Amino acid sequence: MRIVFLLLALLLSPVAASAQIPGVTPEPAVEAKSSDADLDELIRIIENDATRAALIERLKRADAEADIPVDAPPDLSIVRQLAEYTRAAAEGTSATLQALGQVFVDLQQGLGGTLDGDLNVLRDAAVGVMLVAAALFGSFLAFRIIVLWAQGVIARRVTGGGWVSRILGAMAAALVDLGSVLLAWAIGNVVALMVGGVGRMGINQSLLLNAFLLIELSKLAARSFLAPRFEALRLVPVGDSNAAYWSFWLGRVISLIGYTFLFVAPLLAANLSVAAASAVQVLVMATAVTIGIVIVLQNKDDVRNWLSGIAERRGHDGTGQLLVVLGQYWHIVAIVYLVTLLVVWFANPEQALPFMLGATVQSVIAILVGVVIVSFISRFVSAGLRLPEDVKQRLPLLETRLQAFVPTVMQVVRWVVIAGVLAAIAQAWALFDFVGWIGSPGGQQAAGSVISAALIILVCIVLHVVVASWVEYRLNTSIGKTPTPREKTLLNLFKNAFTIALVVFGLMLALAQIGVNIAPLLAGAGVIGLAIGFGAQKLVQDIITGIFIQFENVMNEGDVVAVGDKSGVVEKLTIRSVTIRDLNGTVHLIPFSSVDQVSNMVRGFSFHVAELGVAYDSDIGEVKQAMRDAFDLLMQTEHREDIIDDLDMQGVIAFADSAVTVRARIKTLPGKHWAAGRAYSEIVKKIFEERGIEIPYPHVTYVANTSKKRGDAALPPPLQGEGPAKL
Incomplete structure (x- = not known):
């Protein structure tokens, strides 16, 4: 039975194949006769032993060949793919050349057939068409006069208004223009019905009317945007000369191609010959492409200058440089495209031309959408991000931080849009085939990986902004309670540690999402850490000492400390080092491994120690009272808010060579003893002068040599030491 079915399939395959040929429909009688003959032949073969054995052997070979898997994996090597591509290109080039040769043959036959055709039929058809055309275009030209007058009135009324008035005026002018087209088309229909008989219209007149309606509507759209006569109604930002230029050429090209393909070619094909219609189409397409090339060459410099101006306004960034290159070579690309369009139309007008036009329209739409999105992003970035005043008061650095991150994110989005357009x-x-690729498992996996990695990076950025803003809010002295130095130190350390951890983990997760094996990276990080632990002992010592310093809370940012031989204000404190700015403004970075001791001068409270030396003949009681009176005057100044206790008078503490040292202490808030001490010293100096209390200081007296003889032995002048007496 299997052999019989295979035999029937082989015998009936020519009939099935002929049934699949377009335009071929087998007649029932012929098909029945062929089937009877095939059955008789089959019976004759089966009755003969020799032919039957040969048939069986042939069917066995066919069965064995059928068992061979046909879905063998194709050869996907680069050499094989290159060979397949080269063969397809060569076959396509050959087919194109053959099609071009056939076009020229058809053109020659068409021109020759025009001379030998039945011109009487064409003349009879042209008479009716000319009557309809006269009524159609005559009425349209008459209506155009009225339309131009009405559009002038509308333009004068909207002159000086904004974009809303301009758009409304353009819409009103377009409606007036549309009315003239529809009225002329209606008059043409009436005349066509009258020419063809009562209530009847010829096919040629219908072709003309339909072509007129479609073409004039297309030209109306161009006129509505360009408005060559009225600048107040123009929706495109171009000058009067450019608007008139483009309106003129667009109208001519639309009319040339439209009337040829919608009216002239069908008229010639129906009344003269198909070859003549093809010849006219070829000539018109060649003329249209020639006009396009002329337009491109005429506007070569203007477009280049326009693109160069845009690039200059953009500061010659990446996009600006691309525009400069495009301005240099755009005319070559445009001419090649027009010539390719003509060649493709010559070769395969039914398939290749619609594909090329559709691809062009889709490309233009994609570019326009991309330009709109990129322009919106650029305007958003240039305008900047502005936060409300209350938010800026609470988080002063948030706006600056967002203005640093948002342009970067928008730049990434811009490149994503450009990639989408491409x-x-x-x-x-x-x-x-991007749609097919994105629908495949591999494409979905790749797209999902990229999107996941992008989302992880975006979440990390958001977390960094949130944590940094929270730390900023906690450190803001204008809102809430004033943070302590300890809070400032710990919060800044937390922000730095969180940022480092976020960068490391975010990068690892993003790499894992795009398929990178992070296990070797983690192992490498461990090895590197071990190597650092053995080789960078100073660094480890810095970190360990810094950790204990933080735990012991011996200093914080803003404290005045002495670390080693340096002293000053702590400006920055990390886990490894401390940054100190001294009294001269010099910044010192001191690693903790070199720190033997830390002296904090502003922890808890401070003392100003006043040690004053007075003459031996001074009354110590009077000196103490003068110091107390100076303290009382100090408490009447602005420093009274910084002093937290009474004057600690300790009295005489030392007997120097020429002075008696009296000491007193003033207890102040942390770090306030320097200002209070300077003010107290000024007051003490003034009171001592008023009360005649002398502060001794060393004197040196120089006696000049008065001897006039060279041989006289002059004694050296006496050198007086310390003492309160004046010499």
Whole structure:
């Protein structure tokens, strides 16, 4: 039975194949006769032993060949793919050249057939068409006069208004223009019905009317945007000369191609010959492409200057440099495209031309959408991000931080949009099946990995902004309670540690999402850490000492400390080092491994120690009272808020060579003893002068040599030491 079915399939395959040929429909009688003959032949073969054995052997070989798997894996090597691509290109080039040769043959036959055709039929058809055309275009030209007058009135009324008035005026002018087109088309229909008989219209007149309606509506759209006569109604920002230039050429090209393909070619094909219609189409397409090339060459410099101006306004960034290159070579690309369009139309007007036009329209739409999105992003970035005043009061650095991150994110989004536009263009021209790839498992996996990695990075950025803003809010002295120095130190250390951890873990997770094996990275990090632990002992010592310093809370940011031989204000404190600015403004970075001791001068409270030397003949009681009176005057100044206790008078503490040292202490808030001490010293100096209390200081007296003889032995002048007496 299997052999019989295979035999029937082989015998009936020519009939099935002929049934699949377009335009071929087998007649029932012929099909029945062929089937009877095939059955008789089959019976004759089966009755003969020799032919039957040969048939069985042939069917066995066919069965064995059928068992061979046909879905063998293709050869996907680069050499094989290159060979397949080269063969396809060569076959396509050959087919194109053959099609071009056939076009010229058809053109020659068409021109020759025009001379030998039945011109009487064409003349009879042209008479009716000319009557309809006269009524159609005559009425349209008459209506155009009224339309121009009405549009002038509308333009004068909207002059000086904003964009809303301009748009409304353009819409009103377009409606008036549309009315003239529809009225002329209606008059043409009436005349066509009258020419063709009562209630009847010829096919040629219908072709003309339909062509007129479609073409004039297309030209109306161009006129509505360009408005060559009225600048107040123009929706495109171009000058009067450019608007008139483009309106003129667009109208001529639309009319030339439209009336040829919608009216002239069908008229010639129906009344003269198909070859003549093809010849006219070829001539018109060649003329249209020539006009396009002329337009491109005429506007070569203007477009280049326009693109260069845009690049200069952008500061010659990446996009600006691309625009400069495009301005240099855009005319070559445009001419090659027009010539390719003509060649493709010559070769395969039914398939290649619609594909090329559709791909062009899709590419233009994708580019326009991309330009709109990129322009919006650029305007958003240039305008900047502005936060409300209350938010800026609470978080002063948040706006600056967002203005640093948002442009970067928008730049990434801009490149994503550009990549999407390129993918849409490649999809339109069948260069890369992006939709098919994104629908495949591999494409979905790749897209999912990239999106996941991007989301992880975005979440990390958001977390960094949130944590940094929270730390900033806690450190803001204008809102809530004033943070302590300990809080300032710990919060800044937390922010730095969180940022480092976030960068490391975010990078690891993003790499894992795109398929990078992070296990070797983690192992490498462990090895590097071990190497650092053995080789960088100073660094480890810095970190360990810094950890204990933080635990012991011996200093914080803003404290005045002495670390080693340096002293000053702590400006920055990390886990490894401390940054100190001294009294001269010099910044010192001191690693903790070199710190033997830390002296904090502003922890808890401070003392100003006043040690004053007075003459031996001074009354110590009077000196003490003068110091107390100076303290009382100090408490009447602005420093009274910084002093937290009474004057600690300790009295005489030392007998120097020429002075008696009296000491007193003033207890102040942390770090306030320097200012209070300076003010107290000024007051003490003034009171001592008023009360005649002398502060001794050393004197040196120089006696000049008065001897006039060279031989006289002059004694050296006496050198007086310390003492309160004046010499």
